Amino acid sequence: MAEPSYPAGAHDYASATEEKARLEAAMDEAPRGAAVLSLAAVALLLIGWLGLYFLVFLPRGPVG
Amino acid sequence: MATVARRGAAPALQPAVGAVAGLQTRRLVIAHIWVALAAFAFACLLGVWQMWARSPLAAPYHSAANYFRSVTLHGVSMAFVLTTFFIMGFGYYVAETALRRPLPGLRLAWAAFWMGIAGTLLAALSVISGNASVLFTFYPPLTATPWFYIGLVLVVVASWIWCLIMIFSMRWWRADNPGKPVPLAMFATVANAVMWLWTTVGVAAELLFQVIPAAFGWNAMIDVGLSRTLFSWTLHAIVYFWLFPSYIAFYTMFPRAAGGRLYSDTMGRLAFVLFIIYSLPVGMHHLFMDPEHSNGFKFLQMFLTLLVSIPTLLTIFTITASAEIAGRMRGGKGLFGWIGALPWGRPMVLATGLAFLMLFWGGGGGLINMSYGMNAMIHNTSWVTAHFHLIFGGTVVIMYQAICYSIWPSLTGRNFASLRPLLVQLWLWFIGMMVMTLPWHWLGLQGQWRRSAAFDYSNPIIHGWGPWVLVSLAGGIVLAVSALLFVYNLALLHRRGGGAAPATIEYARAVHPPQRVPSSLNGFGLWNIIVALLMLLAYGWPIAQFFFDPPPQALVHRLG
C-alpha cells in the first residue's frame, strides 16, 4: 500500500496534456458521487441529531 | 519593524521566483514546529495519566493537586503552545513557498519566537510550581501567580507579531503583483492572522484589565460575569485559529497529494472569509448555562453559531468533490469507485479521510452543544470533552501531522525512506481517538462531569461507568503511542532518509485556476468592517450591561 516517494502528485501523470485529458474525462462524471456521499453524511448527521433530540433530550423534561 | 520595512521597501531586489524555502526560513520553521511537537508529546503523556487517575485503577502520584496541575499543563501545552507555535511556523513556511519569495521580517520573526519561548517557560514553571492550577480557561475569581498570565500574554504578543508579518507579506506581494489573485494558501493564512487579531481582543482585555491586576493583588474584587463574557469572545474563534491549517491542507495540499485538482478556488476563499465573519460573534454559546446573559442574546448567538457550520459543510462538499476528481482521474469508475482509486498510501490523503471521519463525530457532537436549550443535556459533561477532542485532537492534530509529513522533506532535504511508519502512526491516532471519545459521549449523556480528579466508583450511579472509562483509557494509551511514533518519524528524517528532496512543495491547482478574483476575495478590508458590525450587534450590549448595571463583584481567591 505504501508508496516509495513523497510528496506525490507531481509525477502521477506522464505529461501535462495527459493530466488535462484525464481531468476533462473526470469532470464529465464529477461531482455526482461527492454529492451523494456528502448528502448521505449530512443526512446521517441530521438523523443522529434528531434521534438525541427525541429520544434523550425531550423525554428528560422541561427546564428553564 | 525596521527589518520588515526595509525588506518591503525594496521588493524589486528580491527574485520573484526561486530562493524558495531559504535556509534561514527553514531553520525558523523547524524551530517553531519542534517546540510545538515537544509540548504535544509531553501533553499526550499527561493526558494518559489523567485518564488513568479518573479510572477505577489506582494511578501513581494521584492527588487532586497533581491532577489539576496536570490538567492545566495538558491544556496550556495543547491549546496555547502546540497550536500557536505550529501555526506560526507553518505560516512562515506558506508565506515563503506559496508567494515564492523570501519571507520579510526574519529577525522580527526570531524575536517573536524567543518571546514565545520566554512566555512558555514562564507559564510552564508557574504551573509546575503548583501556583497556577487554574486550567487553561482560568476561572476567576480563582487566580494563579501573575507570572502564569504574563507568560501566556507573551505567547499571544509573539503571535501578534506573526500576524503582522503575514499581513504585510501578502500586502507587499499584492503591491508587486497588481491584479493577481493571492495564492489560496496564503490568502487563508492571512485570513487566520486577521481573525486571530480579532479573537485575542477578548482574552487580552480579560487578562490585562481584570485577572492580572487581581493576581498582583491590586484589585481585591472581580466582576466574574464580565470576565466570562470577555473570555467567551475568544473561546470559539480560537478553535478556528487552530483549525485553519487543517483547512489550508484540505484545500491546497490534499487535492495535489491525491493526484487531482481543487474543485473550486472561489469556494475556498469564500469558506475562509465566512470563518472570519462567523467564528467571532458566537462565543456566548459557551455561556448558555450562565445566569449573566438574557435568552435573547443567547438565541442570537446560537443562530450565528448555526451559520458557522456553513463554511465547514461547504468545505466537506468541495473537498469530497476534489477527491472524486482525483479518484476518477486515476481511473475510478461508477458512483463510488473513485474512493477506492484514491492513493490512500499517501499520508496527506489518508489523514484527510480520517480527519473527515472524526469531523463527522466531533461536528455532530458540536451541533448538539450549540442547540440552545439542548445544551443543558450535556453541558460540562464528558460529552463536551469528547466533542473538542474529536475536533481538536482529531481533525486539527491529524492534519498537523499530515502537514508535517508533507513539508518535512522540503525542510530537511530528505525524503522518507518508507511511508509505512507514517501510515501506521496516522491509523493509530485515528483508532485511539475514536476508542477514547466514543465512550465519553455515552458517559456524558449519563451525566459524567468534567474536570474531576477522581470518581467514587462505590457510588451505584458511578459504578456502571467504570468499564467505559477503562475503554477510553485504552484509547488514550494508543494515542500516546501514536504521538511518540509521530515525533520519532520526524526526528529520524533529520538524520537519515530515502534520497534527496526538493526544497519546496507544490500546492494544489484548481480545476479553473483563478485568473482574477474580485477584490473582496483578494483582501480583508470589507470583512473587517462586517466583523466589527457583527461583534457590535452580538457583544455590544452583553458587555456594556456590566457597566450600565454593575453586578456585585466577587472576592479574588489567590492560588499562587
Added chain:
Amino acid sequence: MALSEEAILKSELRWAAVVGVIIAIILIAILYAAIAMHVNPPSNREYADPNTLHLSAEFTEANLGTRVDPAGQIVARVIATQFEFVPNCILLPAQRDVTLRFTSPDVIHGILVTGTNVNTMIIPGYISQIHTRFTKTGDLLMPCHEFCGLGHSQMMATVRVVPREQFHPGPDGRAACGDRR
C-alpha cells in the same frame, strides 16, 4: 457534465441550499423545544452579593433546602461553596413543578443532576434559577461540574426525588432528606 466554472458554482449553490434546509430543520426543532416544551437555558439575571449572603433574607442558613411557600410553590435553595453544597441533600417530589435556586459566596461552581436536563453554572454575584419537573424517583447525583479549586472532585450533593404522594412538608412548609415519612 460540469466542466465550466459556472456549472461548478451552480453545484456549490445547490449544496448550500441543502445546508440551508438542514439548518432550518434544526432551528425549527430548537424553537419548538423552547416555545412549546419550555426548554430554555437558565437565564435569570438576578443579583446576589456573594460577600453578604449570610445577611440576605433568602440565603441565610435557616432558609436553605426545600420549602413549600404559602402559594404552594416548591422552591429548593442551595448554596454552592468551596467545597460543599448546603444542604448536601435536597428532597423534592416527582411530577410537580419545582424551582431550584443556587448562589455562590466564593468562586464559580456549576451543577447538573444526572439523567435530567437540570444544568446550570453558579456564578458569584448571581442567583441561578431553574424550573423543572422530575419524572423519575430515587437518589440522583448533583455534582459540582465546574472547576472550583483543589477540593472540586469531592463537591457533590444528592437530589432525593420521592413520589408526590410521599412528599409531606412540615407545618412550616419545609422538607429535608432526614425527615421521617
